[in-house]
Amino acid sequence: MKKKIEIILDGQRIRVDEGKSTLDAALENNIYIPHLCFRPGFDAFGACRLCLVETSDGRLVTACETPAEDGMDVISDSDRLDRIRKVTASLLIKGHVGDCLKCPESGECKLEAVSSYLGINDENLAKLREFKIDDSIDDSNPFFLKDNGKCILCGLCVQSCDTIGVNAIDFTFRGAKTKISTFMDKPLMDSICVSCGECVETCPVGALVKKSEKPSREVKTVCPYCGVGCGIYLGIRGD
Ligand code: SF4
Ligand code: FES
Numbered sequence: 001m002k003k004k005i006e007i008i009l010d011g012q013r014i015r016v017d018e019g020k021s022t023l024d025a026a027l028e029n030n031i032y033i034p035h036l037c038f039r040p041g042f043d044a045f046g047a048c049r050l051c052l053v054e055t056s057d058g059r060l061v062t063a064c065e066t067p068a069e070d071g072m073d074v075i076s077d078s079d080r081l082d083r084i085r086k087v088t089a090s091l092l093i094k095g096h097v098g099d100c101l102k103c104p105e106s107g108e109c110k111l112e113a114v115s116s117y118l119g120i121n122d123e124n125l126a127k128l129r130e131f132k133i134d135d136s137i138d139d140s141n142p143f144f145l146k147d148n149g150k151c152i153l154c155g156l157c158v159q160s161c162d163t164i165g166v167n168a169i170d171f172t173f174r175g176a177k178t179k180i181s182t183f184m185d186k187p188l189m190d191s192i193c194v195s196c197g198e199c200v201e202t203c204p205v206g207a208l209v210k211k212s213e214k215p216s217r218e219v220k221t222v223c224p225y226c227g228v229g230c231g232i233y234l235g236i237r238g239d
Pocket of ligand 1: 150151152153154155156157158180199202203204205207208
């Protein structure tokens with residue numbers, strides 16, 4: 001059995017197996033720290049910077065990359081952290097183009113969930129949207145599509161492809177042009193991709209989605225009134 005250690009998180013003593021990260025410690029004790037590029041079982045990558053916590057000497061460190069050490073005292077919830085996370089999430093949203101209401105991942109998107117947790121509302125989300133250098137969609141695979149405009153460069157798909165030993169995708173290009181793509185940026189079907197779908201399962205946003213995915217939340221209505229689809233005008237709903 002693994003040795004247990006104790007840390008103080010937001011003034012609360014919590015226990016976790018030795019060797020686990022601060023984020024593991026929090027999540028295993030039902031304390032939520034916003035995070036997008038970490039998934040249990042995967043290596044911490046530190047890409048999204050949302051899981052920042054404050055150490056007792058005022059340093060900011062990523063909880064996913066910081067091992068929990070016996071006696072350490074960290075804060076995950078403060079005005080300072082909230083301000084930083086809002087800016088960080090806003091930058092991620094700026095690089096995540098597309099209409100969220102029409103996205104098959106809508107309702108399950110982790111960026112949407114984090115934005116809601118941080119109080120970045122839909123109106124502000126729309127204002128934050130910017131262009132992306134490459135917002136192309138790779139539709140070549142019969143089972144899933146890759147929407148480069150929605151990718152937040154978390155790297156989880158790269159790790160999952162690496163884990164199964166295929167290595168079909170990786171970070172390519174540099175700076176603002178950085179993207180996830182195949183060797184020589186070929187369409188997925190012209191690459192060594194085996195269509196296993198592991199990357200689709202790990203993607204926290206709608207950048208890799210099954211083509212058979214449930215339809216979007218887009219409202220289909222024949223109502224001539226405003227198009228929202230409430231049903232009141234047509235007498236379908238009476239409230
Ligand atoms: Fe992350 Fe999805 Fe982009 Fe891959 S495609 S880096 S899983 S957001
Ligand atoms: Fe820690 Fe993304 S979850 S940096």
